[in-house]
Amino acid sequence: MAELAAALAALAGGSSGNGALAGSSPRPVSPSTLAQPGWFVPPHLLRHPHCRAASLTAHECSREAAAQPTDFDRVYRYGLSLQELASKLIQQPADQLMLLNQAAEVYMEASRLQGGRHAAALYNWAVALTDIARLVRAQQPDEAYECLTAAASKYAQSLAVHSDNPQASSANNNWGLVLQDLSGLRAASERHGYHHHSLQKFRRAIRLRPDFDRACYNLGTVLYSHACSLQEALLAGQEEQEAAAAAASSSLSGRRSSSLGPGSSATAAAAGSSGRGAAERAIQAIFAHAAQYIALAYAMEPGKGVYGDSLAAVQRLLPLPHLRAGCLLAVHPDTECSPSEQWVPCWFGLGLEGLQAVRPPAAYAGSAAHSGMPAAPLPIRYELADVADARLAADPSLPAGAAIWLGLRSSPRGAYLVAADQDDAEGWIDALLLLSHLLRAGRISGAQAALALRR
Structure with a gap:
């Protein structure tokens, strides 16, 4: 006193x-x-x-x-x-x-x-x-x-x-948040760069510390916000296009220009519809990507209420029962380790059973991503317990795209897969590393709840 x-x-x-x-x-x-x-x-x-x-x-x-x-x-x-x-x-x-x-x-x-x-x-x-x-x-x-x-x-x-x-992990996570805050203070045309770099910082944080649930959650929420912004811009653009088309149709009524063929309006509409369809699929892929990280954050800390609430909101965006699914190029098992390796597109699903080639969803039948896929899933499978590492690979002998090298305990050579682009590859790598870490740490029950939950 x-x-x-x-x-x-x-x-x-x-x-x-x-x-x-x-x-x-x-x-x-x-x-x-x-x-x-x-x-x-x-x-x-x-x-x-x-x-x-x-x-x-x-x-x-x-x-x-x-x-x-x-x-x-x-x-x-x-x-x-x-x-x-x-x-x-x-x-x-x-x-x-x-x-x-x-x-x-x-x-x-x-x-x-x-x-x-x-x-x-x-x-x-x-x-x-x-x-x-x-x-x-x-x-x-x-x-x-x-x-x-x-x-x-x-x-x-x-x-x-x-x-x-x-x-270091906290510094990268905080740096990512600062970049996101900076993007909110800049013009819309400048935000993409801040967004891209913030994702890199969050990824660096979870690569340094695979149990860093907060950085994983931040990565998911930033991706989700980005997808929402893209969706709003797409809808706004669609409304503008429809208004312009209606105005053009009204002005051309009764006096069609000779430079326009009778099917020109329909062709332009079809082209616009095709472009919107591709944009919508890309946005849905970002939503699924965001849901992946939110589910992983929940798997790390299932007791945190905010993670549970967020998972309930985004779980429908996951390709259940998988955490992540999509098209990757893989070597056909019949040609593996031969001088004439044959790379084929396969639909892969990553879940608690590991990474394996599976049948693609019906919605992708006939799409460009589905083109060239074998009629039945190839016998390609990598157990989670066998995955020791995953990283980007720079090898000019591999097919075009973003190559992923899997370090496997059962094979010193490992295995290679090729994603469409670096963002897709990074998502696969994060999902593989974090799920395998949860398994090794004996905390896979959280992931089981995240992928089995129905709300």
Whole structure:
């Protein structure tokens, strides 16, 4: 109690430097102020019982940092204590913003003391900048954009210092979220690049840590939002085309141009319908891709309510009982390891039984993807327990497309498959790696529930 009373007295008494910090201004104090005595955490925060302990910790850390401003550990701990205190002030955005600004500047000083080579300081600096952007976004979008851009830079620097440090997965995941936030502050024409790079960061996060459910879920929700945006744009474009066609039909009524043949309108309509059909199939594939990651996040942590709710909303998009299904090129088993290997398109399904060639759904009969497929599924099957690795392969001797190499415990050579493009290949690789990891970790029951659930 005596220690608490002394701290309260110090905070309440303070010098003129303390008075500046206790005011309403949300701007931070320069890190050079660390060397000046009397700079304390705002005393009014101690009136809130739920953050009193954090306030006292931050106060003590500020005194230690002021006493030794060139000691990295003390300065860094001060930044952490400010960030921790800010996290307890959700209902007080002005105080939260002030503390986060202070934390960002303290991390800048801590990073300077380490020559910009301390991964954790850079990481936490980026987190503080991201939180600042969240608080100012509504009123100051330009400042939010600057903070997010700086945060992305700090995550990049953190990973450059130590690409596989303990926070690498979280850094990639957070970097992906920052890129998504940045895309929302840019013109529609600029968003595709941000979206593409954010997916890469989420994928990197789950490749580094296959049990990282949050990164897996984020990847699924970002893909789902992207599919929704594409669907809305397609519907808007379709409405515009229909309106234009109706106007053209009205203007041409009774005076058809001689340059148009009698079947030209029907031909144009058929071409437009064909293009829309391809776009709709591509969008449905993205929806299924999104559902795959949401199902995997649920499989990792079936107890999280948000995952269960999201799975219930998207499970109908999965190719049940498979997690993922689609066309891949594979070597015909009769020609395997022969000088004249024959590559054939096969419909594959990936589920709890592993990856195997299966009969395609009726909807794909007669489609371009179905062209050239054997009448009956070929005997190609890879057990989940046999999959040790999966990665993209760059081999010019393979057919055109994005090649996937499967590392198999039963075969040192492994096996090769070829997807239509890199996005498709990455989806197969993630699904294979995460499902096989769940099996090895003895957590396949979550995947069983995800693929068997009917809501």
